Amino acid sequence: MGSLIPFPEISLFPASISTATATTTTTTTAVVKIEPKLEPLDEPCQPHTEPLQSPYFSAPNLSFSLNSQPNTPFSDPYTEPNALTHVRANPSEENDISSEYHRISELFRSAFAQRHGDVDVLDPDSRAIVPVPEENGVSTVDATSRRGYQQRSRELVRITDLGLEDQRYFRDIVRRTRMVYDSLRVFSMMEEEKRRGLGLGRRSRGDLKASSVMKERGLWLNRDKRIVGSIPGVCVGDVFFFRMELCVVGLHGQSQAGIDYLPASQSSNGEPIATSIIVSGGYEDDEDTGDVIIYTGHGGQDKHSRQCVHQKLEGGNLALERSMHFGVEVRVIRGFKYEGSASGKVYVYDGLYRIHDSWFDVGKSGFGVYKYKLIRMDNQLQLGSAILRFAQNLRIRPLTVRPVGYFSLDISMKKEKVPVFLYNDIDHDHEPVYYEYLVTTILPPYAYHHGGNSTGCDCVSGCLYDCSCAMKNGGEFAYDQNGILVRGKPLIFECGTHCRCPPTCRNRVSQKGVRNRFEVFRSRETGWGVRSLDLIQAGSFICEYAGVVLTREQAQVFTMNGDSLVYPNRFADRWAEWGDLSQIFSDYVRPAYPSIPPLDFAMDVSRMRNVACYMSHSSSPNVLVQFVLYDHSNLLFPHLMLFAMENIPPLRELSLDYGVADEWTGKLPICN
Template sequence: MDYNSLLPFPDLNHLPSTSSTSPTPLIVPKIEPKLEPLDETLPSPLPPAAPPALDLFSEYNRLCGLFQSTIPGGIQPNGAVSALPNSHPDSLALVPVPDPNPNLSDVVVLSPPGSGRKLPNRSAEMVRITDLKAEDELYFRDTVRKTRMLFESLRIFAIVEDEKRRDTLGANRRTRGDLKAAAIMRERGLWINRDKRIVGSMPGVLVGDAFFFRMELCVIGLHGQAQAGIDYVPSSQSSNGEPIATSIIVSGGYEDDEDSGDVIVYTGHGGQDNHGRQVMHQKLECGNLALERSMHYGVEVRVIRGFKYEGSANGKVYVYDGLYKIVDTWFDVGKSGFGVFKFKLIRIENQVEMGSSIFKFAVSLRTQPLGARPRGYISLDLSNKKENFPVFFFNDVDMDHSPMYCDYLVTTVFPPYVYNVGRGNGCNCAGGCLDDCLCAMKNGGEFAYDLQGILVRGKPLIFECGPHCSCPPTCRNRVTQKGVRNRFEVFRSKETGWGVRSLDLIPAGSFICEFAGVVLTREQAQIFTMNGDRLVYPSRFTGNWKQWGNLSEVFSDYACPESPSVPPLDFAMDVSRMRNIACYLSHSTSSNVMVQFVLYDHNNLSFPHVMLFAMENIPPLRELSLDYGVADESNMGKLAICN
């Protein structure tokens, strides 16, 4: 990294004022952080920590048990949690809301029982990172991506482990996997961007990035408050003794908020009751004062928008929308008749389009594509109704309509002899598969997916229940065979040629589609190559599946799954005339899609299905990319899949 990109934040004592506005505080306010609704309901009560052991699950239980040590009074006999100090009275989280007192603004979430060791506080040293080189941007993006992948892997792992103890926890109790994942990562020092307080753009985070949990924002440092809507450097830690705001979350939690996209009228914190009603006057302190001081010194703030989103892990999503300047602030009478501070923010120019705007545009495309884009659509269903959802075909770049002339494949075509291996070998779970069924044993004694169909961790090969199994179509071990669950669009790009993007938000670990083609033997492939046909070699795909669910940074005894093993894949797939949307994915060494081999309709280990899964949360209309492993200049000049 070029350390010239890391600029110390200017001394605020020597900056000229950019505003003459000086609001007057009122008397007798209620002081509390600007709280936002929690992501989920109350987590399940945790059983006592297991005795120390060297295996992975014992270590997981030990770390989960640390939650009880952080709850004053512990968990009550009826399963309720004692009130946390400085928490909102209506809060149901297991982490305390940061104290509005500037001297106690950074609360330690975890510490080993009896050790007395405190985790290091978040730094108050402010820096601005500018003019990163291309390799630095890739480095930071990869760091953020791996951190988020670890968070998501831990969250899913925690939920799956608690599912196994459902009888103890109660069938109606939902697990707060996000809190467990964040706490374990903080305990292990895996939170990032804490050694410096970054002002402005966060390296490695792109405008439009989507998050399902507030704790994930804390883990990567984009917004450092677990529930408060204003993140700031408190006056006790600031170099000039004045608080400075660095980011805000806009989610409509205050009735006086106004949001028109590029312009926001943001209501300060304080004065609300447990039901979100304004019942007292606000005061110019803490986050309110930090926003006013940021306006005074011309300091930009990051804006994250939170809104409801059907199909997300908890019914909402948070989207990073870029940098805003605070241009005005005033004291006003709110809708409830009490005094509130208002801050006018304007989005800084020359940034890419807001992620929240793209979300709204994607909704209009799903419902009225021709109304949202009058020109450019060649077909509204490239699959000819073969997929669960129509596949749009869009090209406003040139007159190339070649995808229209290919037969659309939903799944790979295997030679007939492939199905003669292990025929009739299936489970007998008539009511649904259990942890000890035959198919679970094939997968190493565990299911590959959680109850929502999210991949728990990558494996060399996954066995799904197939036509010879007795379990119903709703079985949790039938995921990829059901086809696509999102709406996709094949499009033409000046930069990458053909590409694929989704009209939906794809959660990390979700199944995307199969990489479909016609399977050829080595001898057949040699003949087809001489004819100039385009061939895909599954053995050349990189093993990115090893990264998904990799908990080696958390558990010292973690081992990458080596079974079920797959023999060397000695076949190719012809995609020259018959293909599906996967064949249009762009190549990238920092891809957001990975390959996972799956068997379900036959048991021939030498011929698995090539299934694609999301490695991160992929926002609507963001291009999907895949690491093909071997660079190649053929096939439309971009896909590295051809011989």
């Protein structure tokens, strides 16, 4: 396990860095906003108290109230393909770490504490901040609010020395928490859609509702410690579509403010400490060149986000100055406008920065503002925001951005709606160009003539909830209005060739083919791999896993000849994880309908295949397999459709869980 230490113990820079601050009075009568530095495009929280309901589970006692608060490909160090499953360390080890932490804290308190005015503070050169002491014999860390969820801790720590297994363990926790958040958000919006269809309720935001419910359930992460530096399980380059998700994982604890900090009233030495900031261009005096940021403090703006009075050295402004004084690093999250995002933005975690200087200056509007110079710390992964910009240029002019390495700009030969690149800057292997590209799986002819009722729906103007295809799925649609998978099921029926609904029907998601630009690339670790040049939102359709379907008898002949086959029944049931709200609803039941019989066919990809066949294996995948029927009703031959299990940034490798190995050969059903 890693260790918890008082956060300023490790420092790469001198503790004392000169600052030039000044105080200026003003006589203006402009009305100033009281809120701290806010994010543009962030909407205020709208109260919502209607409980979620579902035909599959209910929560009669659950109340939902929102009144509370780059050329280098991107790699994920926590979950490389073929990662091992982590076994949790002995719980007693956590107690040892906690005891050692408090012992060290007391040593720092006794060794460096000195009087400074009316407040006990530490020697600034010691760079150590001790935890808040117990009050009336009860630790403030264990206190919970009257609403039942745990309040943010006053205890500042830095987590160090995490081993590879611990990193994978925390990464898995973060991924599962984010999956619950995304699943709950989509599910809650579907419930609202049903209510509004009946003329009930008012419009609310699923992102706020999901975060509120998870907070009530105690599912927010890192509430027991307020972490300085890296958050275990959160990787540089991770992308978030909603601001509240940053709070859920503990990356940034303010729902609106751009500066997250521990107030002086909660600090053990009376000094406020900043832990993270969000940079999104909300202040006209901000300057951002990537590794160097000139960040403007908060305050002094009117309701139109224009500077109208001088800023003061208080709140988050003072916290940033104190973090500079103590040599404490801050997490930096960048916000961007993003077309296609439900929130209008995306947030990218770009790693740790040191505050090297602070000063009081006259801003562009003529009013005094506090400025902070932040420089990115060394030995971190590439900036996620830089990768987003690089991928955007790559989509437009690939040969200009990367003139060497492309063997093909479209191995699909225009069979897909968007090109599929082939890139290899390691060797001269370009094997994928020799395969015939399949857009969809080739099924045996008799698959289309069996399976019972092949009639479709009669929804001429668009499918509603009484649609016969929706009834096949248990009386609900499998996707929301944006084509996001609501939750995984054993099987999904989409509207098909016998339906009268238009091609734009919301129940025709996976049959529309690839929508993102993909790149098959050569990797030293996994052979061939796949990555997207687009940002893929969690729950989005990716592509079909295509091949030629073989019967059991045909598969036996192919196997005798030494050919490698893919067996759909061996893929792990990752679909059950997407939409799993068992942590929210006590009576949640894993979907068992529509049911599907055991699959008894194989897929030959030895000569004909598509981009999905190059995806690598991982025990912590970011892609799941969902069985879908749309062009026939034969339950024995479903299509293998792939969906994103998490937000997948551009140039991050896509991976599947291929499940169990063959009992005879000991190999996974993987073709690359």
